[in-house]
Amino acid sequence: MREALERGERAALVTVTGLEGSPPSSEGMALGVLETGARFGSLGCDGFDESGEHDATRALREGVRLERTYDWDETARIRVEVRAFAPGETVPGSTARPELIVIGSGPVARALARIGKVLGFTIRAVSIGPSDAPDPDERIVVRSATELTRLRLDTESYVVIAGHDREFSQAALRILLLSEAPYLGMMGSRRHTGGLLDELRAAGVSERSLARVHTPVGLDLGAQTPEEIALAAMAHIVAVRRGRNGSPLA
Numbered sequence: 001m002r003e004a005l006e007r008g009e010r011a012a013l014v015t016v017t018g019l020e021g022s023p024p025s026s027e028g029m030a031l032g033v034l035e036t037g038a039r040f041g042s043l044g045c046d047g048f049d050e051s052g053e054h055d056a057t058r059a060l061r062e063g064v065r066l067e068r069t070y071d072w073d074e075t076a077r078i079r080v081e082v083r084a085f086a087p088g089e090t091v092p093g094s095t096a097r098p099e100l101i102v103i104g105s106g107p108v109a110r111a112l113a114r115i116g117k118v119l120g121f122t123i124r125a126v127s128i129g130p131s132d133a134p135d136p137d138e139r140i141v142v143r144s145a146t147e148l149t150r151l152r153l154d155t156e157s158y159v160v161i162a163g164h165d166r167e168f169s170q171a172a173l174r175i176l177l178l179s180e181a182p183y184l185g186m187m188g189s190r191r192h193t194g195g196l197l198d199e200l201r202a203a204g205v206s207e208r209s210l211a212r213v214h215t216p217v218g219l220d221l222g223a224q225t226p227e228e229i230a231l232a233a234m235a236h237i238v239a240v241r242r243g244r245n246g247s248p249l250a
Helices: 002-006 046-062 107-118 145-151 166-176 196-202 226-241
Strands: 011-020 030-034 039-041 066-071 077-085 099-103 122-127 138-141 157-161 183-186
Touching (some): 011 046, 046 077, 107 226, 157 166, 166 196
Antiparallel strands (some): 011 030, 011 077
């Protein structure tokens, strides 16, 4: 929506402000509708999204601000606010966009970049040689792990070290532990990575900092193909970002 407003387009935002019963939604979920008809986000289900799009279109057409209720069933419903924005106006909410830093190249790195892009992450592809990541937002070539200090990572930076060079990967992880990145994933079998955490503890790295390290990377999905491995990693990243543990829904 912010990008559309910067281009001079109008847009409407539908935000869930309250719940009754147990609808498939949560407070704060939002649906953005551009005057071109493009739709982004979700209110929790197709029915809510269709109602939200209808009211967003009305808000854009009439220049009104609406408060609406959408029923899920006889006992469950959501309340929403529908607000239209003109170019130059500020959309409320966080401006932070999560970023995925893929370090390395190869099939898993390419799959991570593709899936991360679909999930709305900014993609930064980091490699020692030429990167083969498909259409990243930024390509970064480094000559050694020490150059990773220039990445400027913060609390919305999620890192997966997807290379096969064990020496580089472990050196990279040691440097990245100095950053604020909440997720530091490193590919590799337990046989190759099992002693690394013990070495880091012995070097004085705190348990709180080590809690950000995930190696082998990803949730236990039984992943075998590069795409499945990337999916397992991205599922874990989403769980960490949302404060969940990745367990099945009850």
